[in-house]
Amino acid sequence: MNLYELLRGPLLWLSFGVFLGGMVVRLALFVATSRKKDKPIYRFWSWKWLWLSIVHWIVPVNVTAKKNPIVTIVGFLFHICLLVTPLFLLAHGVLWYESWEISWWSLSEKVADYMTLVAIGCGLFFLVRRMVAPHVRVITTAADYVLLAVTLAPFVTGYLAYHQYFDYYTVMILHMIFGELMLVVIPFTKLSHFLMFFVSRAVTGMEFGRRDAPSW
Amino acid sequence: MAEKAAEFNPEVFKKTSDEKMSARLKMWLEMCAHCGLCADTCHYYLANERDPKMMPAYKAKKVLDAIKKKGKIDEATLNSLYETVYGECTMCRRCTMFCPFGIDVASIISMARGLCVSQGKVPENLVKVIENYFAHGNQMALTQEDWIETLKWMEEELQEELPGATIPIDKKGANLLYTVNAREPKFYPMDIAHAVRVFHIAGEDWTMSSKGWDDTNLAMFAGDLKSAAYVSQLVRDAAEELEVKRVAITE
Numbered sequence: 001m002n003l004y005e006l007l008r009g010p011l012l013w014l015s016f017g018v019f020l021g022g023m024v025v026r027l028a029l030f031v032a033t034s035r036k037k038d039k040p041i042y043r044f045w046s047w048k049w050l051w052l053s054i055v056h057w058i059v060p061v062n063v064t065a066k067k068n069p070i071v072t073i074v075g076f077l078f079h080i081c082l083l084v085t086p087l088f089l090l091a092h093g094v095l096w097y098e099s100w101e102i103s104w105w106s107l108s109e110k111v112a113d114y115m116t117l118v119a120i121g122c123g124l125f126f127l128v129r130r131m132v133a134p135h136v137r138v139i140t141t142a143a144d145y146v147l148l149a150v151t152l153a154p155f156v157t158g159y160l161a162y163h164q165y166f167d168y169y170t171v172m173i174l175h176m177i178f179g180e181l182m183l184v185v186i187p188f189t190k191l192s193h194f195l196m197f198f199v200s201r202a203v204t205g206m207e208f209g210r211r212d213a214p215s216w
Numbered sequence: 217m218a219e220k221a222a223e224f225n226p227e228v229f230k231k232t233s234d235e236k237m238s239a240r241l242k243m244w245l246e247m248c249a250h251c252g253l254c255a256d257t258c259h260y261y262l263a264n265e266r267d268p269k270m271m272p273a274y275k276a277k278k279v280l281d282a283i284k285k286k287g288k289i290d291e292a293t294l295n296s297l298y299e300t301v302y303g304e305c306t307m308c309r310r311c312t313m314f315c316p317f318g319i320d321v322a323s324i325i326s327m328a329r330g331l332c333v334s335q336g337k338v339p340e341n342l343v344k345v346i347e348n349y350f351a352h353g354n355q356m357a358l359t360q361e362d363w364i365e366t367l368k369w370m371e372e373e374l375q376e377e378l379p380g381a382t383i384p385i386d387k388k389g390a391n392l393l394y395t396v397n398a399r400e401p402k403f404y405p406m407d408i409a410h411a412v413r414v415f416h417i418a419g420e421d422w423t424m425s426s427k428g429w430d431d432t433n434l435a436m437f438a439g440d441l442k443s444a445a446y447v448s449q450l451v452r453d454a455a456e457e458l459e460v461k462r463v464a465i466t467e
Binding site: 029030031032033034037038041053057063064067068071075129130133134135136137138139140141144190192193196197199200201203204205207208215216 | 237238239240242243244246247248249250251252253255256257261266268269271273274277312313314315316317318319320
């Protein structure tokens with residue numbers, strides 16, 4: 001088994017396992033602890049406020065979108081490209097088909113290429129903002145830079161691989177390593193907001209909502 | 217009452233933070249993406265010439281950094297934490313409204329105030345007020361005699377203007393128990409008379425209580441939840457003893 005096969009096989013399984021398993025464990029731990037220590041969540045449970053809170057932030061209909069439109073636009077573009085590009089990339093779709101004979105709709109290669117550039121561009125915007133804006137710099141830790149790098153690395157290497165800049169095999173190996181690394185770190189870092197965003201929005205939405213106050 | 221350690225006690229600090237670390241607090245402390253969008257939602261940040269150290273996420277991070285040390289923090293760190301959580305946040309929750317994740321910084325600050333309480337670090341006046349609740353059942357240390365006398369006095373004054381107006385005390389089974397801020401009988405008794413006027417003219421079935429009548433809870437502001445529970449219980453006990461349907465609290 002060469003490095004490519006290792007990354008394409010066992011390590012991919014492992015990284016998906018850690019990613020999905022890690023998220024399930026995080027959710028389970030939250031439920032277990034909250035049953036004992038966060039009783040107001042369950043006492044004031046409200047599906048209405050839960051969904052309203054999530055929906056107002058998953059689409060930019062909220063106070064922050066009005067107050068900080070630029071960060072909001074860049075943030076949304078960043079997240080859309082981050083999620084959509086890898087899921088609907090033609091090359092990824094081919095891999096899924098080869099392994100499982102399943103397929104779904106994919107982006108045209110040109111659009112995917114632009115979306116990759118947009119993701120990288122937005123990431124660079126956040127990098128510069130983090131270094132320049134005093135109120136962002138003051139709360140920045142080394143982990144913030146590392147995680148931004150881990151998030152952008154699969155896109156940079158993916159772009160290089162598609163255009164076959166540098167040595168294709170090496171770039172592709174790096175692309176796979178970074179992609180799997182990103183999946184693995186999600187449950188253990190602030191990237192866990194992939195899932196915890198929904199949990200946090202739900203509990204805060206209900207906490208505000210029980211006082212008839214919108215949290216958006 | 218809050219147990220006050222004579223000096224900095226790392227074990228108590230760690231034990232208290234473990235006890236207070238709920239699922240929500242842990243999630244919020246860990247998930248903050250450090251995006252900085254909370255900065256200009258905070259009146260401390262805006263009123264201090266946009267001092268980055270006044271932004272909500274920075275204050276929350278300070279709490280997290282202190283907890284991460286598992287009690288191994290020095291006196292200077294504790295003092296700085298104390299200044300932040302008491303002096304630089306009113307727990308208004310405005311930043312929460314603007315936070316994309318809805319992180320409740322106020323809860324984090326409240327928890328950290330509790331950590332300070334565990335180290336005997338509480339503003340002096342607040343300590344005194346909390347003691348008053350335990351000794352007298354209200355924050356102003358009014359005796360029951362003073363309280364009843366104030367009510368009788370207001371009743372008399374009011375009857376000149378509204379004949380037949382009364383202030384029922386300990387009336388069982390009333391619809392409404394009206395509670396006040398202890399500053400009212402102490403400094404502004406006319407505020408009580410204003411409410412009585414409304415109740416009288418509305419024909420409300422109401423009462424006041426000879427005990428458990430102070431609805432303020434300054435122990436809560438100290439993040440001293442044990443004392444806060446005791447203070448709330450005073451009003452609850454009064455309501456249950458009088459078998460009222462509702463408790464109304466003063467403006």
